[in-house]
Amino acid sequence: MSPIIGGALVDYYGGKIVMAWGVTLWSMATFLTPWAAETSLRALLAMRVLLGVAEGVALPSMNNMVLRWFPQTERSGAVGLAMAGFQLGNAIGLLISPIIMSQAGIFGPFVIFGLFGFLWVLVWLFATSSTPDKHPQISRYELNYIMKSQKLPMPDINEPEKSRMIPPFRKLLSKMPTWALISANAMHSWGYFVILSWMPIYFNTIYHVNLREAAWFSALPWVMMAVLGYISGAGSDMLIQNGTSVTSTRKIMQSIGFVGPGVALLCLNMARNPFVASAWLTAAVGLNSFSHSGFLVNLQEIAPQYAGILHGMSNTAGTLAAIIGTVGAGFFAEQMGSFRGFLMLTSLLYFISAIFWDIFATGERVNFDGAG
Numbered sequence: 001m002s003p004i005i006g007g008a009l010v011d012y013y014g015g016k017i018v019m020a021w022g023v024t025l026w027s028m029a030t031f032l033t034p035w036a037a038e039t040s041l042r043a044l045l046a047m048r049v050l051l052g053v054a055e056g057v058a059l060p061s062m063n064n065m066v067l068r069w070f071p072q073t074e075r076s077g078a079v080g081l082a083m084a085g086f087q088l089g090n091a092i093g094l095l096i097s098p099i100i101m102s103q104a105g106i107f108g109p110f111v112i113f114g115l116f117g118f119l120w121v122l123v124w125l126f127a128t129s130s131t132p133d134k135h136p137q138i139s140r141y142e143l144n145y146i147m148k149s150q151k152l153p154m155p156d157i158n159e160p161e162k163s164r165m166i167p168p169f170r171k172l173l174s175k176m177p178t179w180a181l182i183s184a185n186a187m188h189s190w191g192y193f194v195i196l197s198w199m200p201i202y203f204n205t206i207y208h209v210n211l212r213e214a215a216w217f218s219a220l221p222w223v224m225m226a227v228l229g230y231i232s233g234a235g236s237d238m239l240i241q242n243g244t245s246v247t248s249t250r251k252i253m254q255s256i257g258f259v260g261p262g263v264a265l266l267c268l269n270m271a272r273n274p275f276v277a278s279a280w281l282t283a284a285v286g287l288n289s290f291s292h293s294g295f296l297v298n299l300q301e302i303a304p305q306y307a308g309i310l311h312g313m314s315n316t317a318g319t320l321a322a323i324i325g326t327v328g329a330g331f332f333a334e335q336m337g338s339f340r341g342f343l344m345l346t347s348l349l350y351f352i353s354a355i356f357w358d359i360f361a362t363g364e365r366v367n368f369d370g371a372g
Helices: 002-013 015-039 041-055 058-069 072-104 108-127 140-149 154-158 176-206 215-241 246-270 274-293 295-302 304-336 340-360
Strands: none
Touching: 002 015, 002 041, 002 058, 002 304, 015 041, 015 058, 015 108, 058 072, 058 295, 058 304, 072 108, 072 140, 072 215, 072 246, 072 274, 072 295, 176 246, 176 274, 176 295, 176 304, 176 340, 215 246, 215 274, 246 274, 246 295, 246 340, 274 295, 295 304, 304 340
């Protein structure tokens, strides 16, 4: 639930402060995990809860900062680059953790990653500001460029503190573009976590291949998401700069992000050997990242003053969908005796979500404050 609270805080206080507190708390939770593990199960679970609660503010903060620092024609690339860091961080962490453990023991990664988090916060506090006009080192040329390129009224950009502390949830949920965002985030998370959680078991059952011992499975999906996510962001910005409407661009990118993985999962289901199946698996994960230039950027466009809370609401829906999908996949496979049927169901949901998005999504600003 923390993304909803975090999103409201981001809209009110700005991304810099909320992100700093979030990273500080989750770094502390990571750093103290070894102590908690040796103290009691309750202490360990408390640290894990703190980690999850603190991490919930990260993506709303990122979206808030991108909205205020980048013109509309550059936001997709900025989000793609930020999410590439997210994916590459996963890949690097998965690869170097065993090395650190072999040298510093099983608690080594927790201590080292926690300390790096504290160091990152120091750099963040001194190097950033929530809005361009408050940055001490920004040039007049860059500030004018950002402000003139924004399609928002100046108060929305410079005065995030004037946003309402308690968002108008009823009005936000009364518009179909909001539900397009919620459904897109839910489907994105469903497919993403089902694939990464269950594919090792699927490959072991169908092809008798142990993916958990395959180095490529630890890193390649994340790298593919980072690369294709950035490519989709750059391509999205190029389309807008060349005259394609923002609405059409978001629909194109999100359609690729849903139809692509849906087709890849169907092809994976029909693959005759593990090498072909692994290629389709990598394609499914990689193409999923086109959503970063679809719904993830669209959050900033339909309601910039509520971008944080919209992200929080949709992210909570995404997390719940990921839980249901991951648990449901196991239940489905147990009842039906096969995991192939669940992959077909996931593909169908991808296609339905793409249609829903293309019907109801918009790249234009939606009036949530007026009547109706």
